[in-house]
Amino acid sequence: MPFEIVPSGTNINFLGHRRICLVISLALIGLGVVSVIARGGVPLGIDFVGGTEIQLLFDDAAGADESAIRDVARASGFSDATVVRFGEEGSNEFLVRFKDEPAVAVEVDVVETEAGDIVEEVVVVSDGLEANTRIIQLESAIREQIGDFTEQRVEFVGPRVGAELRADGVNALLFSALAILAYVAFRFNARFAPGAVVAVVHDLAITGGLLVIAGVEFDLRILAAMLAILGYSLNDTIIIYDRIRENMELHTTADLEEVLNASVNQTLSRTVLTSITTIIALVSLYTLGGDVIRPFAFAMLIGVLVGTYSSIFIASPLLLFLETRYGDSGEGGKKGGKGSGANLAKNKPARA
Amino acid sequence: MSGSIGWKAGAVGALLVLFSFLAMANFVPKDERVASEFWPDDGLRLGLDLRGGIHWVVGVELADAVTRELEFVRKTIEEQLKDEGIALAGARVEGGVLRLDIPSEDLRSKVVQFADDSGVLTSPEGDGLQLRYRLTDDWTQSVRERTMSQVLEVLRRRIDDPQRGIPDSVVTRQGTDRVLVQIPGEQIDRDRARSLLKSTGFLEFKIVIDSDSTKEELLARHPGGPTEDQMIVLQTDQESGVAESAFLVSKVADITGDYLDDARVQFDQQQRPIVEFRFNPAGGEIFGELTENNKNKGLAIILDNNVYSAPAIRGRITTRGQIEGQFSAAEAADLAVILRAGSLSVPVVIEEERTVGPGLGQDSIESGALACVIGLVLVLAFAGAYYRLSGGFASVALLANLVLLVGLMSLFEATLTLPGIAGLVLTVGMAVDANVIIFERIREELRKNRAVRAAIATGFSKATWTVLDANITTLITAVILFQYGTGPIKGFAVTLSIGIVTSVFAALVVTRLLFQLYPGTRSVSTLSI
Numbered sequence: 001m002p003f004e005i006v007p008s009g010t011n012i013n014f015l016g017h018r019r020i021c022l023v024i025s026l027a028l029i030g031l032g033v034v035s036v037i038a039r040g041g042v043p044l045g046i047d048f049v050g051g052t053e054i055q056l057l058f059d060d061a062a063g064a065d066e067s068a069i070r071d072v073a074r075a076s077g078f079s080d081a082t083v084v085r086f087g088e089e090g091s092n093e094f095l096v097r098f099k100d101e102p103a104v105a106v107e108v109d110v111v112e113t114e115a116g117d118i119v120e121e122v123v124v125v126s127d128g129l130e131a132n133t134r135i136i137q138l139e140s141a142i143r144e145q146i147g148d149f150t151e152q153r154v155e156f157v158g159p160r161v162g163a164e165l166r167a168d169g170v171n172a173l174l175f176s177a178l179a180i181l182a183y184v185a186f187r188f189n190a191r192f193a194p195g196a197v198v199a200v201v202h203d204l205a206i207t208g209g210l211l212v213i214a215g216v217e218f219d220l221r222i223l224a225a226m227l228a229i230l231g232y233s234l235n236d237t238i239i240i241y242d243r244i245r246e247n248m249e250l251h252t253t254a255d256l257e258e259v260l261n262a263s264v265n266q267t268l269s270r271t272v273l274t275s276i277t278t279i280i281a282l283v284s285l286y287t288l289g290g291d292v293i294r295p296f297a298f299a300m301l302i303g304v305l306v307g308t309y310s311s312i313f314i315a316s317p318l319l320l321f322l323e324t325r326y327g328d329s330g331e332g333g334k335k336g337g338k339g340s341g342a343n344l345a346k347n348k349p350a351r352a
Numbered sequence: 353m354s355g356s357i358g359w360k361a362g363a364v365g366a367l368l369v370l371f372s373f374l375a376m377a378n379f380v381p382k383d384e385r386v387a388s389e390f391w392p393d394d395g396l397r398l399g400l401d402l403r404g405g406i407h408w409v410v411g412v413e414l415a416d417a418v419t420r421e422l423e424f425v426r427k428t429i430e431e432q433l434k435d436e437g438i439a440l441a442g443a444r445v446e447g448g449v450l451r452l453d454i455p456s457e458d459l460r461s462k463v464v465q466f467a468d469d470s471g472v473l474t475s476p477e478g479d480g481l482q483l484r485y486r487l488t489d490d491w492t493q494s495v496r497e498r499t500m501s502q503v504l505e506v507l508r509r510r511i512d513d514p515q516r517g518i519p520d521s522v523v524t525r526q527g528t529d530r531v532l533v534q535i536p537g538e539q540i541d542r543d544r545a546r547s548l549l550k551s552t553g554f555l556e557f558k559i560v561i562d563s564d565s566t567k568e569e570l571l572a573r574h575p576g577g578p579t580e581d582q583m584i585v586l587q588t589d590q591e592s593g594v595a596e597s598a599f600l601v602s603k604v605a606d607i608t609g610d611y612l613d614d615a616r617v618q619f620d621q622q623q624r625p626i627v628e629f630r631f632n633p634a635g636g637e638i639f640g641e642l643t644e645n646n647k648n649k650g651l652a653i654i655l656d657n658n659v660y661s662a663p664a665i666r667g668r669i670t671t672r673g674q675i676e677g678q679f680s681a682a683e684a685a686d687l688a689v690i691l692r693a694g695s696l697s698v699p700v701v702i703e704e705e706r707t708v709g710p711g712l713g714q715d716s717i718e719s720g721a722l723a724c725v726i727g728l729v730l731v732l733a734f735a736g737a738y739y740r741l742s743g744g745f746a747s748v749a750l751l752a753n754l755v756l757l758v759g760l761m762s763l764f765e766a767t768l769t770l771p772g773i774a775g776l777v778l779t780v781g782m783a784v785d786a787n788v789i790i791f792e793r794i795r796e797e798l799r800k801n802r803a804v805r806a807a808i809a810t811g812f813s814k815a816t817w818t819v820l821d822a823n824i825t826t827l828i829t830a831v832i833l834f835q836y837g838t839g840p841i842k843g844f845a846v847t848l849s850i851g852i853v854t855s856v857f858a859a860l861v862v863t864r865l866l867f868q869l870y871p872g873t874r875s876v877s878t879l880s881i
Binding site: 002003136150151153154156158168171172175179220221224227230231234235238239242246266269270274278281282285287289290296 | 401409411542543546701702703704705706707708709711712715716719720722723724726727728730731734735737738739740770771773774775777778780781782784785788789792795796799814817818821822823824825826828829830832833835836837838840841844845848881
């Protein structure tokens with residue numbers, strides 16, 4: 001007998017519990033919104049707001065602690081510098097971050113005019129590489145007052161680049177959603193597309209909210225994770241929709257809710273199995289992959305869990321909802337809960 | 353076994369052997385690869401986040417180039433008007449606009465005529481006696497393009513010059529007004545790289561009118577301060593930044609570095625490094641005349657408004673000269689590079705920096721590889737336990753997938769970054785999906801009491817489009833990520849996209865083939881799945 005995680009013949013009435021699922025999803029989204037408001041916005045990393053981050057590994061731990069480094073930084077004119085220990089407790093690696101307005105250094109020259117008046121002449125001496133100079137300044141102050149270190153990583157994002165990366169990130173998410181909408185409409189039926197997109201948006205909203213609650217800062221790595229989650233969640237949804245389409249063709253007269261339920265159940269073992277292997281790989285990445293990649297792995301883990309949940313509990317009820325509400329302009333709307341699957345099956349050949 | 357399957361198995365086998373070879377070459381150290389006849393010289397490139405190095409996005413201030421061009425046009429128009437005996441009431445360039453103030457209404461057409469003749473200005477705006485011009489769009493574009501190629505050229509000669517630059521570094525254009533500078537290295541000297549970038553390399557020679565040890569003392573002797581066409585420049589100590597001497601010189605240079613032909617490091621009698629330079633013939637003529645007429649005066653050698661040295665002129669010098677300063681041999685070498693490369697005509701700004709130390713890079717490679725291997729082993733074990741023999745097939749497909757993925761990336765000499773490794777691990781987890789879809793289908797068919805061979809055939813045919821649909825959508829997001837991602841994130845998009853393609857191939861071709869080999873045409877009553 002084959003080994004089965006989901007026993008064959010499983011027939012859970014997922015659609016019957018759609019109200020509970022709706023409540024859970026709305027609660028999760030609401031929680032995310034509340035925590036974003038409570039924090040005064042989505043916490044953005046330097047990739048998106050600009051700033052400087054340096055990671056220093058001290059040769060010896062003596063004297064190197066967060067407050068000492070912070071004091072040195074503040075005393076050297078980096079009033080907004082934050083310092084956190086990197087990695088485990090007791091490590092001698094630190095992350096120093098400061099927001100750095102492109103400093104325009106100004107020098108005041110005292111010049112005597114021909115008339116004998118002393119006037120002050122302001123000369124701008126900033127060479128445009130000022131922000132970069134500040135890194136060197138801070139590092140030499142820390143080196144002198146605390147101890148020698150290896151510069152592990154330096155990231156500096158200027159305000160203009162930060163704004164562009166932010167815009168690019170939003171565009172990437174937006175265009176992905178549009179491209180997917182178009183592909184689903186082309187390959188399936190335009191009626192499937194809104195469900196797929198709403199499911200994806202649902203996943204990203206919940207994942208984003210949970211990340212904000214967990215205190216994860218949004219940077220390029222998290223954006224990459226979000227796009228990968230978008231792809232993953234969609235992959236899951238498409239497979240169920242594909243089965244729904246196939247079942248519709250087989251049973252054109254069947255009750256839509258029944259067809260949806262059957263489709264979710266038939267693909268359930270695949271949904272669960274793929275989630276398991278992906279989670280195995282991600283847990284390995286999370287635990288072994290190192291500190292730099294950990295936030296990415298964490299975001300992906302949450303995203304895969306949310307994506308799996310939504311493929312099973314949300315994507316099909318969404319389809320049912322959209323179909324019964326907007327399905328047939330004439331009759332579908334009036335029939336209320338009982339949509340017919342015929343509309344979803346028509347038009348498009350299932351396979352080439 | 354039918355002939356066609358044998359042929360197919362041979363082709364897939366050969367492909368896998370070839371790609372294993374390409375993939376394995378990456379584990380052979382670079383110098384051994386180059387030395388041996390057997391291994392290919394090039395393969396996967398390591399991103400700077402793994403290799404260690406500096407990644408700079410340098411912004412070019414193109415607005416300055418436009419202003420400079422307008423200034424040039426302004427001067428030309430003023431000179432032309434002067435030849436006709438007309439003086440403008442005012443002319444200046446501000447915020448990309450050239451403003452000409454006409455002295456009286458009857459001269460208006462004359463001024464407009466000259467402005468028109470320049471051929472690079474838009475038609476005038478403004479009323480009364482004030483005319484406002486901009487550069488035409490075409491000309492602005494051409495000025496910007498010219499400036500970009502000049503900046504690129506100069507930075508290339510300074511940074512990735514094969515002989516004198518920093519080995520392996522890359523300078524490429526990015527977008528309309530940026531230059532991407534990548535400097536890999538075990539021993540990164542940020543200060544040195546920065547000074548190569550920082551120096552605009554603007555070399556001037558000016559006759560010293562007067563000098564003293566400090567600016568204040570110099571000013572004390574010239575109570576009115578420097579006149580309209582004079583200025584004060586300082587000689588500062590390179591180490592401490594303390595000013596050592598002050599010189600009163602004219603604002604306009606007597607000769608600039610534009611006439612330089614070559615510059616190289618030499619050593620004087622005390623074995624101190626000096627930079628020797630040579631002018632081209634035209635420069636030699638000007639320089640000869642200058643030194644002839646100013647014997648026994650000081651000649652300030654000024655780079656980017658800082659005096660390097662101010663030797664006294666002993667006699668006529670034409671093409672050769674030297675710069676003495678208190679610099680190390682390395683600094684002298686860099687100065688020679690900067691002089692030879694020419695000057696940057698506009699300022700540049702570092703807009704983004706991502707620097708990774710080689711230690712952290714090595715750690716990232718090790719932990720990434722470990723995560724990949726452990727993830728792979730666990731997924732293989734899971735697939736084997738769950739699907740038994742078929743799980744074994746899926747495992748073979750997964751390994752084939754990785755070989756193809758790494759082999760393809762090596763073939764294209766793609767760059768592997770840390771997010772790229774994450775993409776690799778993610779691919780390990782997700783690639784089994786295609787096999788899972790197929791196997792679950794086959795199981796379903798078997799449950800309907802179909803014969804094994806029929807179940808396999810139906811399973812594959814029903815799953816094919818599902819697999820394709822699911823993967824094409826993911827591919828779309830990966831491609832969009834590639835389009836919008838920068839640096840290391842692009843690496844993630846690369847591994848993810850190639851991984852999607854190879855995993856579809858592995859499931860639909862490799863797994864399929866394995867089933868054709870066993871059970872193939874044999875009639876078996878049960879399938880281990």
